[in-house]
């Protein structure tokens with residue numbers, strides 16, 4: 380099933396091109412990796428899937444992003460509601476300077492949940508799904524800033540999960556972590572696709588191969604190739620993709 384149907388999407392920063400004329404379908408309960416060299420438009424593309432891109436000054440978006448059939452850029456779409464359905468995890472773990480519990484309860488509270496028992500259940504479930512519960516269950520009221528980098532990133536994943544999204548977007552989620560912490564996040568991402576649709580930006584080719592079902596290769600703002608990960612890696616259709624995968628460009 381198609382979750383995002385992106386049609387002729389272009390993003391401009393002033394008169395500079397971020398991405399140009401991107402067409403892509405993203406599938407439900409799959410991990411889709413967005414790969415390509417620095418500056419090729421990966422983050423721009425990712426941020427246009429939940430309208431986070433609009434927070435940049437002077438940005439202009441053209442084309443459509445149909446999310447379950449509805450263009451998210453239609454004037455009647457509330458970006459705050461949209462971002463509840465499409466969560467995001469960033470490159471650097473960015474927990475709030477609050478307790479572990481309050482970090483995860485933050486979104487649900489904003490969306491009006493006040494009941495203590497309900498919040499406790501949401502927090503526990505989200506921490507379990509983020510594979511962090513066992514490590515923090517006895518210190519939920521400690522500061523999140525005392526967790527390790529990898530734990531902080533899993534906390535940010537729990538925070539995204541707590542608002543019960545349909546999609547989770549990851550922007551280079553392991554780029555600032557050591558290999559062991561990164562590997563835990565990779566395992567977690569693969570596990571999360573059972574419940575969510577996942578889109579991951581990575582400049583790490585091996586990571587894209589390990590965790591994704593579909594892979595998109597961007598080059599200078601354009602989507603050059605997109606397909607099943609196995610097929611793209613084994614038999615790239617575009618010469619640029621082949622060069623990138625074999626380390627001859629990028």
Ligand SMILES: Nc1ncnc2c1ncn2[C@@H]1O[C@H](COP(=O)(O)OP(=O)(O)OP(=O)(O)O)[C@@H](O)[C@H]1O
Pocket residue numbers: 392395396397398415416417418419420421422423424435582
């Ligand atoms: N806020 C901005 N203002 C102006 N230009 C921008 C802005 N953000 C991105 N760009 C430009 O848009 C293009 C795409 O950038 P983007 O950050 O999406 O690439 P990326 O593939 O995610 O790169 P990286 O891997 O380095 O994060 C680049 O040319 C970049 O310089």
